[in-house]
Amino acid sequence: MSLQALKLAFKKELASQFENVELNSLLAMLFEHVTGWNQLNQMLHKEEPLDKAQMDTLQNALKQLKEGRPIQYIIGKAWFLSNEYTVNEHVLIPRPETEELVDWIIEYAQIIEKPLQILDIGAGSGCIPIALQLALPHCTIAGLDISEEALVIAKQNATHLNATVSWLQEDILNTTYLPNQYDIIVSNPPYIPYKENINMQVQVKQFEPNLALFVANEDPLIFYRTIARLGKQYLSQNGQLFFEMHYDQGKALLALFDEMGYHAELRQDLFGKDRMLRASLKK
Numbered sequence: 001m002s003l004q005a006l007k008l009a010f011k012k013e014l015a016s017q018f019e020n021v022e023l024n025s026l027l028a029m030l031f032e033h034v035t036g037w038n039q040l041n042q043m044l045h046k047e048e049p050l051d052k053a054q055m056d057t058l059q060n061a062l063k064q065l066k067e068g069r070p071i072q073y074i075i076g077k078a079w080f081l082s083n084e085y086t087v088n089e090h091v092l093i094p095r096p097e098t099e100e101l102v103d104w105i106i107e108y109a110q111i112i113e114k115p116l117q118i119l120d121i122g123a124g125s126g127c128i129p130i131a132l133q134l135a136l137p138h139c140t141i142a143g144l145d146i147s148e149e150a151l152v153i154a155k156q157n158a159t160h161l162n163a164t165v166s167w168l169q170e171d172i173l174n175t176t177y178l179p180n181q182y183d184i185i186v187s188n189p190p191y192i193p194y195k196e197n198i199n200m201q202v203q204v205k206q207f208e209p210n211l212a213l214f215v216a217n218e219d220p221l222i223f224y225r226t227i228a229r230l231g232k233q234y235l236s237q238n239g240q241l242f243f244e245m246h247y248d249q250g251k252a253l254l255a256l257f258d259e260m261g262y263h264a265e266l267r268q269d270l271f272g273k274d275r276m277l278r279a280s281l282k283k
């Protein structure tokens, strides 16, 4: 069967599950992964037959897509700020709003100019500290996560992308010690209350790590409060906290940071939703 015929057959099979634009993009990713041809080359080679091994891999991927497994886990990679990262079920798939958070930090760090000490809490695939290190090579960056399996992937990504990051395995909710003073502490912590999982896509709730996504219903801001508390001890003078957040937690987070002695501001993502927060201690 030719590449084009197979792609069309897959489109038919998956049409009820995905919007057209998303489907085109995930099939392009899948076929590139299997054939090694980018989108342009897939067009040029559209009449070429695929071999048995390629057909088997694609049929297996189709089955997984139908079951709801995200394409990034099927092909084992995801993109973040133009770089390719290895991902598996132990790490969250990096999201576009997190790219916006990293852009904000880079903007801030470039104005400051001096070498900064930066810590990312909840590093997952390592996308935040690695992207920061690549953009700010004069800064010293560390990534922390509770999950040993996630840190394996983060270290692998750092090596592959030639980024110098130090890694810490810690439960941030149960630590009172950090090894440094930091100019920036950043976190995209778990922030979805468990009760919201009924409204979530199967792809996310069934396949992405619960540890990365969910917090207890009774205290959904626990990571922010804990990091704000640590910030009082471990932020250097003029140090800044940067966070990703749930779009409807803005008001509650501004109140929390104010109460804890911080000035805080929200930032909106490309869709105009409150998705990021920056805070610094009141003088």
Ligand SMILES: C[S@@+](CC[C@H](N)C(=O)[O-])C[C@H]1O[C@@H](n2cnc3c(N)ncnc32)[C@H](O)[C@@H]1O
Pocket: 091, 092, 093, 094, 095, 098, 121, 122, 123, 124, 125, 126, 127, 128, 144, 145, 146, 147, 150, 170, 171, 172, 173, 174, 188, 189, 190, 191, 211, 212, 213
């Ligand atoms: C929302 S994910 C963010 C992953 C990555 N930074 C990103 O933006 O794609 C949250 C991360 O926090 C980690 N985590 C969850 N509980 C933690 C804890 N108590 N201490 C440290 N890290 C924790 C999870 O393992 C997960 O990697």
